[in-house]
Amino acid sequence: MKILITGNMGYVGSVLVPYLRKKYPKSFIAGLDVGFFAEKLLDNSYPEKSLDKQIIKDIRNIESKDLEGFDVIINLAAVSNDPMGKEFESATEEINFIAGVRLANLAKEVGVKRFIFASSCSVYGEGLGNSKTEKDQVNPLTEYAKSKINTEKELEKISSSNFVIKCLRFATACGFSSRIRLDIVLNDFVVNGLLSNEINILSDGSPWRPLIHVEDMARAIHWSIEDKNEDDFQILNVGNLNANYQVREIAEAVQKVLPTIKIKINKNASPDKRSYKVDFSFFNNLASGYQPKFSLEDSIKDIVKKVKDFNLNEQHIKNSDFIRLKALKDLIDKNLINSKLEKL
Template sequence: MRVIVTGHLGYIGRVLLPILIERGHEVTGIDIGLFEQFDFIAEKPKINEIRKDIRKITTDDIKNHDAIIHLAALSNDPMGELNPGLTEEINHVASLRLAKMAKEVGIKRFIFSSSCSVYGRVEDDSKILFETDKTSPITEYAKSKVKTENEVSRLADNDFTPIFQRNATVYGYSHSLRLDLVVNNLTASALYSNEINILSDGRPWRPLIHVEDLSRVFADMLDAPKEKVHNQIFNVGFSEENYQVKGIAKLIQENIPGMGISVAKSFDPDSRSYNVNFDKLKDALNLKNEWNVKKGSKEIYENLKNSSITKQDFENKACYRLKQLEQVLDQFPNFLSKQLDEIC
């Protein structure tokens, strides 16, 4: 299958590409390269690449393909809040435009990378959330995902199959590493701070999925029978991987005997908390996870020990997407506004 992956140089994309290639797909990657300077291994799979802002893609860029896996976005809540207008432009408007172009040129399957963060905060911790439950997005990032789901869904017909993956919070090692994800962050704090530092009270719930397991879901969605996935929303994760943050810290501690856990005495309240059901995905694709938090945190810990990332990098948030974006904007202050000007 001829597959386009947008955001192929990002945290998920760097793990997804080898899986797609191994399965025999012909891959075209589209990425502006915003975070490429923070990639820790220069060698990348040899594929057809288009270096372009997602907002500048044309029908010529995507024609003669069978499917799109759309990862490209301002990729987390803090980045979304940095510039809400830009988040709307990239995550919602450009995504809808891409889906419309995909349908226009005859692409059959459009897989949209959404997020479980669309559920926001659920006051009752005992409530398990299904795809049919009401969304309550709190952040600009989550709002952009809900709007895109709703509007792309209206494009579905016999010849165009959109699929919406509400992904759990991702963890695990990638060559385009992020340490602003909860499992990765807590594991890195153990290595660089000699303590597992919880930056909240540890009570919020998070559904989790390893980046390799998530990548396999994307790949499986390409081949899934149309009748099982057509215009469907899927919570993407595994039910046994719902944790409170303090529970994540305890699992990491089991990998590093004697490591202490500290809980922040003062912190910005985290209003996001949700416990998610993943039975629909399991029934559709008969999936099993190959990773869990304990195994994944050990992988992160060992890779970090053998990497060039230093304690200073961690303390300066060198592997945080928000910090990386701010660094790019410091170097090129008109970078993002210039892109906006070009399409207005």
């Protein structure tokens, strides 16, 4: 089997690559990434070293010949959160939606059999009421979330029995990666809690956020490669069954593991409308051998241990090495990319 992972040099890809390498030691696994965060590692592991091939390319410039011979494509490449989507609106649409759909069309043309798309539970946006199933109405509030739902809609049209597509609507990621992120809620709380003894909640703490450990995301992608009994097109919410938390509860869970930490809630913050509870039972029923293994407490303990093992320190925070929006702005300031996120 030949597998291509786009966006492999990011937070998720840096965990997915070694994970799939272990599962498929004899398969040809390649990565394609523009390399925005290539050097933003905590260590010298460079997970892409275990690949058979690394292509450095913008997915907007992909050609058919880049895709020939692959059986499976996993599309992780994206402007990957709301703050970046707000700052780089047109690039978010171009990269996430237009280039993502073009990638799938080219893949189908050259005979790729399976396409796995990293979508997001953020499509539920202001998800009032019940826990959202895949059949519930979506309510995307941000450019990022809109790019994900628009992509899903186009992918549905091009799926077929010879071109199976799975859209994995991931919960908010957490946990350690050699390209760790501190712009996601749990990682931010644990690392800042450890380094400053304080958790600063920017909202009033009430929004709901389901969480998933990054290694459990890799497990779900593994299932998507292996699943045999399937429809041509599937959308699946991917997260821990019953693991919907309010942001305040996430901070309190961190405080339970690190009891000296103080929690500050910003009572005057304008309300964060992005709040959704998600029902993960469809994925739970279909993928019984591939369910998330990390509880919230496991995820917190994992980050605490790795922060210490890898000596993540104030300097990293000061350099903003692991905050994606700041890392991109830094590349712009250095004239390495422009505001459309094109390489100069």
